[in-house]
Amino acid sequence: MRYQNATAYRFLAPYLLIFSIFWLWPIIDSFLISFQATRTVPWRFSPTFNWGRLIGDPAFFNALKNTLLILVIQVPVMITLAIVMAVLLNSPLLKARGLFRFAFFAPVVVGEVAYSAVFRLMFNLDYGIINKLLNSVGLPSIDWFSNVTPAMAVIMIAVTWRWAGYNAIILLAGLQSIPQDVYEAATLDRVSKLKQFIYITLPLLKPIIVFCAVLSIIGTMQLFTEPFLITERGGPGGGTETLGLLLYRQGFRSLNFGYASAIAYTMAGLAIAISLVQLWLTRDPK
Amino acid sequence: MAGVLLNNVVKRFGDFEIIHGASLDIADGEFVVFVGPSGCGKSTLLRMIAGLEDISGGEIAIGGKTVNDVEPADRGIAMVFQSYALYPHMSVEQNLSFGLRMNGNPKADTDRRVKKAAEILHITDLMARRPRQLSGGQRQRVAIGRAIVREPQVFLFDEPLSNLDAELRVQMRVEISRLHKELGTTMIYVTHDQIEAMTLADRIVVLRGGHVEQIGRPLDLYSDPDNQFVAGFVGSPKMNFITARVLERGASGVTVELAGGTRLTQPLNGPAPEPGSKVVVGVRPEHFGHAGKGDADLSVTIDVVEHLGGTSFLYASTAAGDDIVIQRDAAEVSDAPEITVSIRKSYLFDDKGRRLR
Ligand SMILES: Nc1ncnc2c1ncn2[C@@H]1O[C@H](COP(=O)(O)OP(=O)(O)OP(=O)(O)O)[C@@H](O)[C@H]1O
Numbered sequence: 202m203r204y205q206n207a208t209a210y211r212f213l214a215p216y217l218l219i220f221s222i223f224w225l226w227p228i229i230d231s232f233l234i235s236f237q238a239t240r241t242v243p244w245r246f247s248p249t250f251n252w253g254r255l256i257g258d259p260a261f262f263n264a265l266k267n268t269l270l271i272l273v274i275q276v277p278v279m280i281t282l283a284i285v286m287a288v289l290l291n292s293p294l295l296k297a298r299g300l301f302r303f304a305f306f307a308p309v310v311v312g313e314v315a316y317s318a319v320f321r322l323m324f325n326l327d328y329g330i331i332n333k334l335l336n337s338v339g340l341p342s343i344d345w346f347s348n349v350t351p352a353m354a355v356i357m358i359a360v361t362w363r364w365a366g367y368n369a370i371i372l373l374a375g376l377q378s379i380p381q382d383v384y385e386a387a388t389l390d391r392v393s394k395l396k397q398f399i400y401i402t403l404p405l406l407k408p409i410i411v412f413c414a415v416l417s418i419i420g421t422m423q424l425f426t427e428p429f430l431i432t433e434r435g436g437p438g439g440g441t442e443t444l445g446l447l448l449y450r451q452g453f454r455s456l457n458f459g460y461a462s463a464i465a466y467t468m469a470g471l472a473i474a475i476s477l478v479q480l481w482l483t484r485d486p487k
Numbered sequence: 488m489a490g491v492l493l494n495n496v497v498k499r500f501g502d503f504e505i506i507h508g509a510s511l512d513i514a515d516g517e518f519v520v521f522v523g524p525s526g527c528g529k530s531t532l533l534r535m536i537a538g539l540e541d542i543s544g545g546e547i548a549i550g551g552k553t554v555n556d557v558e559p560a561d562r563g564i565a566m567v568f569q570s571y572a573l574y575p576h577m578s579v580e581q582n583l584s585f586g587l588r589m590n591g592n593p594k595a596d597t598d599r600r601v602k603k604a605a606e607i608l609h610i611t612d613l614m615a616r617r618p619r620q621l622s623g624g625q626r627q628r629v630a631i632g633r634a635i636v637r638e639p640q641v642f643l644f645d646e647p648l649s650n651l652d653a654e655l656r657v658q659m660r661v662e663i664s665r666l667h668k669e670l671g672t673t674m675i676y677v678t679h680d681q682i683e684a685m686t687l688a689d690r691i692v693v694l695r696g697g698h699v700e701q702i703g704r705p706l707d708l709y710s711d712p713d714n715q716f717v718a719g720f721v722g723s724p725k726m727n728f729i730t731a732r733v734l735e736r737g738a739s740g741v742t743v744e745l746a747g748g749t750r751l752t753q754p755l756n757g758p759a760p761e762p763g764s765k766v767v768v769g770v771r772p773e774h775f776g777h778a779g780k781g782d783a784d785l786s787v788t789i790d791v792v793e794h795l796g797g798t799s800f801l802y803a804s805t806a807a808g809d810d811i812v813i814q815r816d817a818a819e820v821s822d823a824p825e826i827t828v829s830i831r832k833s834y835l836f837d838d839k840g841r842r843l844r
């Protein structure tokens with residue numbers, strides 16, 4: 202038995218080796234680096250150098266605030282939208298279901314740069330289609346990228362556009378796993394369609410909704426592409442800078458690896474903490 | 488309390504006609520079983536009565552009132568599904584009370600009905616559990632309980648026992664029978680198990696391919712089937728069918744010759760088929776007797792013997808190659824490879840499967 206295990210591990214060794222070097226070690230190493238002062242040569246051990254700075258850094262708190270703001274508005278809106286989309290997709294009245302499914306999923310496979318460019322164009326002050334639409338109903342143009350609030354809105358809209366369909370497809374799978382006869386039983390029980398949705402569909406879909414929410418929370422915590430490309434590196438004036446962007450700025454522009462590592466660990470920690478709270482809040486009462 | 492009337496009911500899915508005009512008058516308090524092979528339209532017919540499928544033609548009335556356009560919830564029916572269809576996220580108690588609560592039924596009355604149903608079905612101890620914490624039989628009870636709580640005029644059951652093991656099936660069968668006596672409510676019950684049909688029904692409706700083949704009391708179907716299909720469907724083991732040829736029509740009836748040369752004369756009131764035409768003689772396994780003690784004798788070769796204790800089944804073949812099953816008392820079974828049996832009672836069917844009588 203023990204001998205067999207040893208053989209198995211020898212076969213696994215190449216994988217484990219590569220896994221350790223390229224996956225495990227960077228994670229451990231970046232944790233260690235976050236305790237190093239990396240602005241001096243050579244680096245020296247100093248637990249407070251990065252972590253101490255983090256606690257008092259206005260740029261960090263700005264990025265944290267922006268990230269959380271996007272999180273608390275965008276994730277619920279997107280999940281709600283995704284549920285609505287999934288229910289519509291699941292409706293027997295819908296024609297050309299395959300086409301819609303493809304259309305909902307398509308944003309995920311569009312290249313990030315291309316989609317960001319399109320969003321920049323759409324929200325352009327002078328010739329963007331959004332302002333044209335606003336003008337056509339008598340509203341004034343909005344300078345989307347020069348003010349913080351509209352810029353944040355653009356980011357939330359973009360992220361929602363990109364991921365709502367993806368979540369809708371996951372939720373659709375959940376919807377389709379609810380047996381039809383449960384609804385028939387409810388129909389015989391004189392329960393209206395709306396009440397069926399509230400008292401049957403939503404509770405049965407809850408694990409999947411939570412799953413989607415956790416995925417979205419993790420994704421939004423790492424938000425980078427949209428503020429980097431659409432609002433041009435967190436503009437205006439850092440107004441849309443997220444933690445992901447701050448990390449990039451510290452690590453790749455200032456080459457301050459220690460501080461970047463500390464930020465990365467903070468992001469991961471927050472994502473885990475928020476997801477756990479989410480799971481705890483929505484746990485099955487037992 | 489209400490009877491159910493089906494008048495020439497037709498169901499089409501697109502261009503495809505599934506039910507070809509079913510007519511049936513179910514009396515108040517009657518226990519009617521729809522039986523037939525898989526895909527014959529039993530569930531479809533039941534779901535049309537429930538209102539879960541709309542009616543392509545004809546009329547359905549419950550309690551004297553046409554319900555073609557009445558919402559399922561307003562038809563006074565309750566349905567028990569084959570898959571139970573319990574609400575997975577609710578406790579047994581909530582499963583039972585959900586419909587009443589959603590409709591604003593007074594709490595005291597809801598509690599009373601739930602309590603009563605739970606007592607009838609002996610599930611009082613299970614009220615706090617979720618469906619997945621129940622055994623199949625317990626789930627079935629809850630599903631029936633949910634139907635009882637509605638206090639319907641008609642109960643509809645769609646193969647409620649088919650997911651249970653054999654022993655539990657027998658037990659639940661008895662319970663459903665008891666429930667019918669206790670409540671006295673009209674029940675329509677779908678099954679493809681002819682034993683369930685025979686034991687439960689006041690009347691059986693035999694369906695095949697969307698046609699009603701015969702309607703009658705269980706023993707009438709057994710002893711006086713209208714056609715070869717019903718004769719083969721009712722009774723276990725199945726009726727044996729032996730091909731034969733018409734010889735002549737005499738004063739005492741029609742004489743046919745079985746493939747082995749055995750001659751059999753049957754009384755006949757209706758018209759007889761032409762001499763020489765092909766007919767089928769049906770003999771139930773229990774209607775074979777000892778040689779010389781019946782209408783005709785038949786020599787067979789024994790292939791396999793099954794001993795069930797009190798009775799035995801002999802699987803045999805005739806000289807002409809027809810496979811037949813003979814039921815015997817275990818004590819009377821010998822080791823002889825060839826025996827002669829008598830046909831004590833038989834049925835005659837023409838080449839289209841219609842009964843000749
Ligand atoms: N929604 C539908 N669309 C098209 N055809 C259908 C539909 N539902 C049922 N059918 C067809 O109608 C016929 C009868 O189906 P039904 O479910 O009533 O059979 P059943 O007698 O209940 O069979 P089983 O014993 O297997 O449950 C079948 O041939 C089936 O393929």
Ligand SMILES: [Mg+2]
Pocket residue numbers: 529530531645646
């Ligand atoms: Mg069926």
